[in-house]
Amino acid sequence: MGGKGVEQDFSKAVFYYERSAETTKLLEAYLGLARLYYLGRGVEQDYDKAFLYYSTIDKHKQHPIAWLMLGRMYLAGHGVEKDLVRARNYLRKAAERGYVFGYAYLYVLERELGNACKAWLLKWKAAILTIRLKLVNGEDIRLRSS
Secondary structure: OOEOOEOOOHHHHHHHHHHHHHHOOOHHHHHHHHHHHHHOOOOOOOHHHHHHHHHHHHHHOOOHHHHHHHHHHHHHOOOOOOOHHHHHHHHHHHHHOOOHHHHHHHHHHHHHOOOHHHHHHHHHHHHHHHHHHHHHOOOOHHHOOO
16 A cells, blocks of 8 residues: 555555455455455445455454454444444454554543543553553554554
């Protein structure tokens, strides 16, 4: 999707991720496709396809980014019926693996449910974890939101 000396071309990224997913079944191909469909980059935004790819990852590999995104989708009702119980379960799994945005979206969820104290505690956990991770490695994957 662009990088050192490579022009950013989302349409080509979709093509190569699809080929890789079909031929190698690599986790990174499914993650890339899911992200592109979720964001609508190189393809028309399609939450149903994004959900399908993230769910495939969850079934076969169980990956924190897939958990984070499935939680976000259930929280917002993107591609699925809004379900705060499922959202909490996925987001909690991502947070337990140290993903900052797992805590951040749990904060949003708890705030929506009216659990102000629990929400603020989660917000503080996200802030502290962010500082710790940035001090060690500002490029840590656990700082990514998708």
